[in-house]
């Protein structure tokens with residue numbers, strides 16, 4: 072009993088599907104959002120599901136499997152959409168690479184695997200904004216747990232006190248595990264005991280993340296776990312009602328009729344390349360867009376769903392006037408603060424420089440799934456708030472509430488900067504500071520009506536004054552962290568770029584010169600209440616003003632969670648799958664009206 076994986080549209084043996092998922096629908100489908108939904112829906116043998124992915128399979132690609140090789144998957148690779156941003160005014164006009172995964176599993180097949188859910192207040196705000204109590208933290212805990220199986224650390228070290236098993240799942244499809252131990256663990260945790268400002272947090276996935284704690288990652292047995300490996304492939308192996316079509320680029324969704332004047336969108340157009348044959352399929356029940364926060368708004372706009380006036384200017388027939396499509400984009404900017412060290416231990420810096428050592432580590436990974444290759448980019452992660460009465464909040468505090476941080480520290484036992492040159496000698500310690508509750512808003516808009524042209528991506532970093540002010544405070548905090556007595560013999564100085572930034576103005580200039588993105592776009596198809604005049608999707612994730620069309624991916628967050636965004640996306644996709652499968656009390660039934 073198994074589903075089928077097709078590599079070309081002409082190979083499809085069926086033309087009849089209840090649900091067509093244009094990647095990311097989670098649990099037995101592709102991308103994070105798409106994979107989860109496909110997996111869950113395929114548990115019902117009475118419905119047929121087709122998942123369409125633009126990219127190739129995730130299988131047999133070594134850097135996709137080996138955690139430490141994750142950074143080699145972008146930019147400009149065959150598995151990356153290779154988007155770039157507009158020149159960022161807040162970053163002195165810099166154009167940033169903007170990777171997104173283009174293979175089965177989507178960005179979860181190329182990401183850095185950090186596993187963070189966000190805070191209680193993040194989800195309670197989502198519930199408030201959407202008017203649906205089902206999106207609140209307490210209501211979502213069962214879905215959070217249903218994603219995960221918590222596993223022991225890859226090196227077998229005792230993880231008691233590093234994670235709270237009671238907040239985790241024990242039988243979900245995706246494995247969450249702790250990294251191997253490294254010598255700097257003792258220093259970072261020591262600093263939490265010496266400096267009140269940086270308390271230790273046993274488990275940052277409990278809803279109250281404030282503090283510094285051990286990082287958790289989507290890694291199973293030293294190998295990347297993704298929506299492809301955890302959701303799609305197991306569903307294909309178990310259920311014959313799921314088909315996956317690879318190498319097929321969805322061009323747009325099509326209006327297939329209307330009910331009482333409401334347009335029905337159950338058609339999907341796709342092609343293998345720009346000049347190839349265009350195929351069309353209709354879903355009996357729904358089309359689910361799970362193409363991620365860049366491609367989902369692009370597909371909606373190409374389908375005539377967006378700001379009607381602007382669509383007409385572009386030459387696209389406007390069908391549904393939803394001005395918020397592609398607007399309100401949010402992302403997390405980061406600055407990598409590098410410190411020189413006196414380290415006498417082998418670190419990832421040595422592996423980066425020494426190809427013989429790297430080859431030995433890879434051999435060790437291949438034979439035993441142990442060693443440095445099982446590590447991702449962080450050992451510890453910290454989540455902190457600027458004090459509430461700070462003058463930088465004169466125009467309001469952008470965080471979701473007291474359990475939500477303003478900034479994050481990602482600790483790396485090595486040189487972890489993408490916009491600075493890796494020196495030939497020396498060992499380093501990096502405190503990446505990321506702005507996790509930003510007030511800036513950007514956009515995704517069409518560059519042309521050609522679905523194969525990349526859209527215009529503008530995260531608009533640091534356009535809100537409070538954002539650069541929080542980043543400045545975060546950078547200062549990184550200095551205070553490494554000034555803890557426990558680091559005295561270890562940190563020997565600051566990397567020159569950081570060292571030169573001393574006054575507030577210099578620190579802000581340093582941030583604008585060296586900031587890049589954590590790659591967490593959201594908000595471009597934002598959820599709002601059923602009766603709201605703004606927003607793109609309803610609380611059940613159906614697209615407003617349509618029948619038969621839903622979005623399940625990271626674009627639906629109206630506010631960016633103060634977290635790395637894969638876990639939040641798996642979580643919303645789990646609930647979405649449950650809403651779809653149960654046809655709940657929500658007005659989902661409209662989607663079943665005959666066309």
Ligand SMILES: Cc1cc2nc3c(=O)[nH]c(=O)nc-3n(C[C@H](O)[C@H](O)[C@H](O)COP(=O)(O)OP(=O)(O)OC[C@H]3O[C@@H](n4cnc5c(N)ncnc54)[C@H](O)[C@@H]3O)c2cc1C
Pocket residue numbers: 093094095096101102103104105123124125126145170171172173174175176177178179181182183184185186187319320321322361362363364366367370589590591592623624625626634635636637638640
């Ligand atoms: C390099 C990188 C590192 C990251 N690191 C982390 C991390 O450590 N921790 C974390 O929590 N998050 C991380 N993220 C973010 C995280 O991976 C995303 O938030 C998450 O994958 C979003 O899921 P999604 O379903 O919205 O979109 P995606 O996972 O991007 O899936 C979208 C899917 O749709 C497909 N698609 C797009 N357009 C079309 C089309 N027209 N036709 C057919 N298919 C299409 C894509 O190929 C892809 O498979 C990282 C992201 C990147 C890119």
